[in-house]
Amino acid sequence: MASIELKSVEKWFGxxxxxxxxxxxxxxxxxxxxxxxSGCGKSTLLRMIAGLEETSRGQILIGGRDATAEPPARRGLAMVFQSYALYPHMSVRDNMGFSLKAAGVPKPEMDAKVDEAARVLKLEPLLDRRPKDLSGGQRQRVAIGRSIVRDPTAFLFDEPLSNLDAALRVEMRYEIAKLHQSLKSTMIYVTHDQVEAMTLADRIVVLEAGRVSQVGSPRELYERPGNLFVAQFIGSPKMNVFAVATDGLRVGGLPGEADSFGIRPEHIALVAPGEGHMDGTVDVLEYLGADTYVIVDCGDAGKLTVRAQGDTGMRPGAAVGLRFEDGQTHLFDKAGLAIR
Structure with a gap:
């Protein structure tokens, strides 16, 4: 287990x-x-840490050691890819122990490491099966187990759940969270799925066009986004954003530098027309059981999403007022930076 530090890291392709x-x-x-x-550079950055992509400029330090020019094998990292990359002719046990066997680890020690990884990942009944006899989630657990047996400095995950169906993704999120609690290892994980990010991460690094837009805990990024990009990227449905100069907005005391106004769907209440901070017309209702997303056409402000509990009983075309919860509004300047 070790810290990883990136110092002014750059990557150029021509x-x-x-x-x-x-x-x-x-x-x-x-x-x-x-x-x-897509295209923000998150997988490229992970591959640079792993040594699979050359670092054009800057430094990568692993455990305080400059590893910028080191080959992947010298970095002590284990990478789990989107594709399972298992040997089809080998059993689960042989797949998990292959790297140890190649390194000349004695068989008793190798078997002990494989057995312990299988116990952690609940793969013990599957050790004699081959990959074709496993589900997608089981194959991904084998791929993770192959990394665990190496006792790496850190684990790198490159969108490991993207090939799984929705139910298996939920199951594997739980498995990875429990794995981190058990191993207490340094882990870096790449995903485009913000649900995975919000539920798994100690800290989230939001990348935009090759730059770090904001770093923080899931709660910090959700409640205090530093800019418009993060505000609208983190959260599903995304934050409602419109110009403060929008006709019909009834909010006073806004600072002069405010250019955009943001409010999350769950922080808007549906009230009678004229009783809130803005009026609109119900456009579409998306009933999800516990929640209903009410899409309200607010003219110049565009279509705002309101998250309401249960069935609202409303119908498209109904006139409504929108009341914004105190202390839950967000303001951004012309450059898109948060000012409140």
Whole structure:
């Protein structure tokens, strides 16, 4: 287990710069998740830490050691890929122990490490099966087990759940969370799924176009986004954002530098027209059982999403008022930076 530090890290592909001066410290035992839209550089950054991509400029320190120019095998890291990359002709036991066998580890020691990893991942009944006899979730657990037996300095996960169906993703999120609690290892995890990020991470690193947009705990990013990009990327449904100069907005005392106004769907109450901070017309209702998402057409402000509990009983075309919860509004300046 070790800390990982990135100092002014850059990555260039010819004339194209894809990682633009990233500075980041990941503490020992921390679970850090890289999130961002496609093409933001999150997988490239992970591969640079692993040594699978060359670092164009800057430094990568692992446990205080400069590992920038070291090959992957020297870094002591274990990587779990999106594809399971299991040997189809080998049993689960042989797949998990292959790297130890290749390194010349004595068989009794190898078997002990495989048995312990199988116990942690609940793979003990499957050790004699081959990959074709396993479900997707079981195969991913084998791939993780193959990493555990190496006792790595840190674990790197590159979208490990993206090939699984919704139910298996939920199951594997739980397994990975329990694994981190058990091993207390440093983990870096890449995903485009913010639910994975919010439920698993100690800290989230939000990347935008090769730069770090904001770093913080899930709660910090959700409740205090530092800019418009993070405000609208973190949260589902995303934050409602519109211009403070919008006609019909009845909110006083806004600072002069405020350009955009933000409010999350769960912080809006549906009231009678004229009784809230804005009026609109119900456009679409999305009933989800415990919640209903009410899409309200508010004219110049656009369509705002309101998260209401249960069935609202409303119908499209109904006139409504929207009341914003005190202390839950967000303001951004012309550059998109949070000012409150």
């Amino acid at each position: 004339e194209a710069q894809v990682i633009k001066g990233v500075d980041l410290v990941i503490e020992e035992g921390e679970f850090v998740i890289f999130v961002g839209p």
